[in-house]
Amino acid sequence: MEEGDRGLIKRVAFVLIDGLGDVSIPKLGNKTPLQAANIPNLDAIASAGINGLMDPVEVGLGCGSDTAHLSLMGYDPRVYYRGRGAFESMGAGLAMSPGDIAFKSNFATLDEKSGIVVSRRADRHFEEEGPILCAALDGMKLPSFPEYEVRVRYATEHRCGVVVKGPRLSGNISGTDPLKDNRLLLEAKPLDESEEAKHTAKVVNELSKEISRILVSHPVNAKRLAQGKNIANLVLLRGCGIRIEVPPFQEKHGLWPCMVAPTKIIAGLGMSLGIDILEAPGATGDYRTLLTSKAVAIANALSAPLNPTPNVFVPGEDGHKPGRSDGYDFGFLHIKAIDDAGHDKATMFKVKGLEAVDKAIRQLAKLLWIAESSTNYQYFLCVTGDHSTPVEYGDHSFEPVPFTMCRLREFVSAVGGESALLETSLDPFPLPTVVESGEDVTDDGGRKKAPAAIGGDSVAELNEIAAARGCLGRFHGGEMMGVITKFLKLDV
């Protein structure tokens, strides 16, 4: 975004920490993980900028990452949301044309005798075997419906994308996922009276059976059985969806967007909005991810052409294409591991994971500051979440998330000045290994006192409680891009 006579180019690094919010946890001394973590850099952003509490979609509405992301990016999910399947599949690399349907899919374990889904996630660590099984399913035929093409591609963890291409398909059908373990596998059913929906349900039910037939006899499962592991003899098909058609992000907000999101559903959602998905080697979208790699990719994208812009992902093709040569104005850095910690009920990992995110944000800030110091770019840092994932609940909930944004220049002051920031190591680091224990955490983990508030309000730390004192109050996620674009234009 170019601004005024001074020729300043304003760009924002937007860090979305999936599942960021939480509730007060007794074993953390009734603090939230954000309150318990030692996060001086996240606190510095809050101290240097503006703050508020954000209801991702609406007050009291627990939402998925897909609807929440749509809302935050300025697309009302009630208008645009058509199911998760298309996002997951596009993110997994499957090209989708109008009329194709897609599913968000899990490799799962079925008790064939009883028809009960004994485990909805055959294995969270499925990175080696998942792609092999997906290759076995990709291009499979449906005996009763030979006119349909089935494409399957591995996503992350236990997830894959499944696309069905062909005539007379409807996205308005239910899925096969019973949503809880130890329940009967469901049959897909039409959700309206149309012939297309009825026909699609039949196609999908045959697809589910054929997938299981192929998987049962696959050598990967024979090996897993011999090892005493859950076999992946089922793919749960849920969130049937069609590709949404929306005004591109750049047209809507006037910012050229890019995204680092190894989590396939987020990448697919980004692509649906016209956001370029950057290559970031080592960023995996799970606990093995290298946050530094994400920070470097976003920093390069936001500082191009000073630095080479990363390559971008193209669905349906194995290779990448060069990114935008002039770089990007809005760099979306998605972090999934914190949400995973919430789902896994890993309290201490959520705390320590947030500390790792804090470290990576400092690396990102350093890289951007080096660029800002030698160019006419002016950078902003913005951090928020897409929903709360309370770690003792293990799933998403409705509680609002903190939102914070500052100019990089003020952040540098808040962390002790340029020389302190430039001492930051840019060495990649893994997410911490944490042993969860049932013991209460009584110390404060060496948490430093938050810096004094020097920005737009009296808030000096990033957490759910402090954010309520922010100048932005409590607002819907649909307002967020308006806050960001106005701040970029603000001449303080």
Place this chain on the structure above:
Amino acid sequence: MADKPSRALVLYGDGLARFVDPSNSHIHSLASVASCGFLSLPHAPPETENERVVREFAHLLDASEAYKLASGLKAKAGENEISTLAERFMGLKAALVTDSSALTSFGKLIGLDVLRLCELCQKSDTVPSDATASELLRLLGFEGGKCLDVSLYDSVFVHIGVDEHKGVRNIDSLVGSIIRMAQPGSEIVSRLHLSLVLSYGSVTDKDVSVFPVKTPQEEGINPAFAGLVPRQSYTMRGEKTRDDVRDYCPMLVAQWQHAVTRKDLVDTLSFEALQKLCGNLVIPADRFIHEVAFKLWKAPKYGA
């Protein structure tokens, strides 16, 4: 426990917010461990006191459409137009405990089982508040300090009106009894989701300046950023702006469940303390039931 559905007890002090004082120590004690905030209401139409009682309760249950139909403010388009709470929230089993006859009729209309508060209180043979608390908890499947697998209700709404003598003192004692029974480590504390809602009842012009809804915070704000303040959640319904928000005399709310709610900085349940220290700020009163239903696993996640 956070990973099991909660059972909700909502104590609603109708018109009692202005009567809370420092001596109501149990109410303040609850606030000090709870997530506190305001529930905003729409402007009131010309109405009788009974109509106000029903209308505001209807907002709390997001049933204002049912209220409009029942009170003739909106013409019925057909039979069965009024949805029950169970239909709207995945089979939610709910009871209303009240002595208000107007509220009794409305409660039945939206599918609540209605019990008389005075009868519930009469069952006491020990400390009155302890007996009432035990009876309320029994309705939710908590007996003898244990949580039964099956309960009569998932949620119980207790309406305590301003005309009932000793209103605030009764609520204060009741809160004290409930908190005593829901001690840390007990089966009750892990499943009981307790809300205390206090409203201002009938309002006057004087209240406009005494109890104003002011968000965001005005203290410590750099005026240069004033233009960035977005539309507030309490002023919106979906993506649309609500055009009838009363920006004074919101309900006060404190919600608490061990390991399920947030603990903010509030240590006194008063308008002033909530304005300065609450963690929940202001939400529309008609979203309250959605939050409660979610904790009971009676409201689905939107999206995947």
